[in-house]
Amino acid sequence: AWLGDLMRRYRDDWGMRWIKLDFAYLAFPYSGGANAELTSVEAYRRGLEAVRDALGRDVFYLGIGLMGMNYGVVDGMRLTLDDGPTWEEPSPLALFGPAGNLKSTVRTGSRRYYFHGRVWITHNDLLFFRTAPGAPTLTAEEAITFASFIGLSGSIVKLGEDLRTLTPAQIDVVRRLLPSYPTGGRPLDLFERNYPEVWRYPIEGTLAGSDASWMVLGLLHWGRNFDFGAAGGPAEMADEARTYSVSLSDLGLDPDTDYLAQEFWSETFLGTVRGTLVHEVQPHGHAVIALREALDRPQLLGHNRHLTQGGTDLTEESWDAGTSTLRIRLRVDAGASDALPFPYRVRVHAPPGFVLDATGATGGAAAQDGEVVTVSFTPDAAGERELVLPFAAP
Numbered sequence: 001a002w003l004g005d006l007m008r009r010y011r012d013d014w015g016m017r018w019i020k021l022d023f024a025y026l027a028f029p030y031s032g033g034a035n036a037e038l039t040s041v042e043a044y045r046r047g048l049e050a051v052r053d054a055l056g057r058d059v060f061y062l063g064i065g066l067m068g069m070n071y072g073v074v075d076g077m078r079l080t081l082d083d084g085p086t087w088e089e090p091s092p093l094a095l096f097g098p099a100g101n102l103k104s105t106v107r108t109g110s111r112r113y114y115f116h117g118r119v120w121i122t123h124n125d126l127l128f129f130r131t132a133p134g135a136p137t138l139t140a141e142e143a144i145t146f147a148s149f150i151g152l153s154g155s156i157v158k159l160g161e162d163l164r165t166l167t168p169a170q171i172d173v174v175r176r177l178l179p180s181y182p183t184g185g186r187p188l189d190l191f192e193r194n195y196p197e198v199w200r201y202p203i204e205g206t207l208a209g210s211d212a213s214w215m216v217l218g219l220l221h222w223g224r225n226f227d228f229g230a231a232g233g234p235a236e237m238a239d240e241a242r243t244y245s246v247s248l249s250d251l252g253l254d255p256d257t258d259y260l261a262q263e264f265w266s267e268t269f270l271g272t273v274r275g276t277l278v279h280e281v282q283p284h285g286h287a288v289i290a291l292r293e294a295l296d297r298p299q300l301l302g303h304n305r306h307l308t309q310g311g312t313d314l315t316e317e318s319w320d321a322g323t324s325t326l327r328i329r330l331r332v333d334a335g336a337s338d339a340l341p342f343p344y345r346v347r348v349h350a351p352p353g354f355v356l357d358a359t360g361a362t363g364g365a366a367a368q369d370g371e372v373v374t375v376s377f378t379p380d381a382a383g384e385r386e387l388v389l390p391f392a393a394p
Contacts, residue, residue, distance in 0.1 A: 003047055007054035018060045021051060021074075025065040041069065048073045062123060062156075067115075076121040076156055079112040080105040085128035085160065086135040087142050087284070092194055092226065093234060100132070102146045103195055103222060109153055110196040116154045116184035124153055126160030129170045144173055144265060145220055145286040151177045151307040152199045152218040152288070154184025168340055175342075176264075176304070179207065181311045185218060188250055194226040194234065198244060200251050203308050208315040208331040215251050215259075216308055219244050219279060219287040243280045248273065251291070258294040260349050262302040263287050264309055267345060269301060269372045295319075298326045298354050298391055301347040301372070305333075315384060324354075324393040328363075329386045334379040341378045346387060348373040353394025363387035 010016040024047065028040045038046070048063070052073050055061055063074035070077055084100035089107065091097045097104045109124040116122035127147055131138045150157060157177045166174075181203070187196030199218030205211050221242055226234035249255045261270035261277065265288060270279065272294055281287050290302040290309040300317050302309030315329040326348065333342045346364070349371055350356060356368040363386055364377030375387050 001050075003050045004054040007051050011055055011059055016059065018062070019051070019055060020062040020064065021048070022064045024048075045069055045073075063120075064123075067112075071119060074120055076123050077115070077119070078123045078125060079115065080108040080125050083125040083128070083160075085130050085132045085138050087138055088136070088224070092224070102128070102138075102142070106146070106149055106195050106220075106222065109149070109155070110187045110190060113153060113184060113186055113190075117182065122153060122155045122184060123158065124150055124155040126158050127174065128160045129166065129173075130161060139284065140169070141282075141286070142284045143170075145222075145284060147173050147177060148218060148265075148286045148288055148307065149220055151180075152185040152201050152216070152220075154180065154182070156180070171340055176307055178306075179312050181207070181306075181308050185216070188246075192227065192229050193237075194228070195222040196220075197222060197225070197242075198246060201308075202252065203311040206310060206314045207312045210310075210314045210316055212310070212314060212317060214293075214310075215253055215291040216311075217246060217251060217277065217287075217289045217291060219246075219281050219289070221281040221283055221285050223284045239283050241280055241282050243278060246277045246279075248275060248277065248291075253291065259291040260294050260299070260301055262290045262292075262309065262347060264290065264302065264304070264307060267304055267347065269347065269349070294349075296351060297321070297324075297393075298348055298350045298373070298389065300328055301349045303330075303344060303346040305330075305342070305344055324391045326389045326391070327386060328389075329384060332379045332382060332385045334382045343378045344376065344385075346375040348375065348389060350391065355392040357390040357392060360390040361388060 027044055052061055061074045062076040063070040064078040081099035083102055083105040086101040089097055089101050089103040105125050129143045185199040185201030188198045188200055189196050197220050201216040203216060204213045223239040225237040227237055228234055255275045259273045261273050263270055279287055288307055297319050306312045313331040315331055318327045335341045350373050356373050358366050364375040366373060366375045
C-alpha cells in the first residue's frame, strides 16, 4: 500500500512518466512482515506488481535487478552491470567481471540480445564520452563504437554525462541513435567471440510509414578479444586491424544478388557486394553498413541522420521510368533556434550511364560524384521533405 501511494504521488502530483526501480533486490534478505508465509522472492514480486499497478500503463517502468522476477511487469530492463567511461574490461574471461567499463556491458548485453522486443525493451546502460579518473582516455572512436552497439542492440539511449558539457560532435553522435527503431539486432558471432563483433540488423518497414526493407550490418572492433573456436580454449585476438568476411547468406540475403553497401559513420559508398562482404576495421573502430538490393536505376543508398539509414524517417521512395525521376520523401527534424541544426546528407546511387540533372533537382543542393549523388539540406522546420532528382537515362 505504501509503494502504491508513493508511485501515485510520483505520477499524479509530480507528473513523472519514467520510473526506474533500482537496487530493489536489496530487499531479498528480508522476510516476515504481514504475511510470514511469503518467500522473499514472492514478496519482491508483489512489490514490483504494486508499483506497476499504481503507475498504470502510461508511465514507463524500468527495472534493474534480477531479470526473471521482472518478467511481464516492467516495460524496460537493464541487462548489464553499471558501465562507466572506461573501455577495457580488466577480467574479460571472469564469470562475474567488475562493473564500470564498456566492454563488460557489451559482453553481457550481447548474450541477452533476444529479450529485446520479446520480453521488454532492452537497456544496456549509459553512453559516455568522458574518461574515468585515472583510466586510459576514452577516445571518440571508442565512444562511437559503443554508441553503435547501443543502436544495433535496440537499447534505450541514455546518457552518462552532464548534458551541458557535451560538444556539438558528441550531441550529433547521440541524436543519430534517436528515435530508437523498435527492433534489435542479433550478434552472429555470439558463440565465437567473447565480445561479439558482427551484428545483423534487419529493417522491415519504417516508422514513417514506408514498407521498404533492407539489411544493416554492424562490424564492431572491440580490440582485445578472445576466439572461442580455437583449439585448447579461448585464444586471445590481437588488438590490431581486423578484416571481416561476412557471407550475405548469413545475413539472410541472397548470395546471388547484388547489394549496394553504404557505411553510415564515414558516409562512404563501399560499392556493390555479391556473395561475401569483406571489410577492414581499425582497432576499437566500427562500420555500420546498409545493404540494399541493387536496382538498374537510381535509388536511395542511405543518409547521415540515423543509424538505420532510413528506418525511422523514410516515408516513400519512387521511380518514374517515363521521366527518369527519383522521388524520396523523408520525415525530417530541425533544431530549435538556439540548438544545433540538423544538416542532412542523403546519398543516392546512380548506376553507370545515369547523369543527374542538377538544375532540375529540388529539395536540396544536389551534386553527383561518379555513382553517388549527394543531396544536402538543413530543414528550417520539422516535417516532411521531398527530394526530386531527375536523371538523363543511358
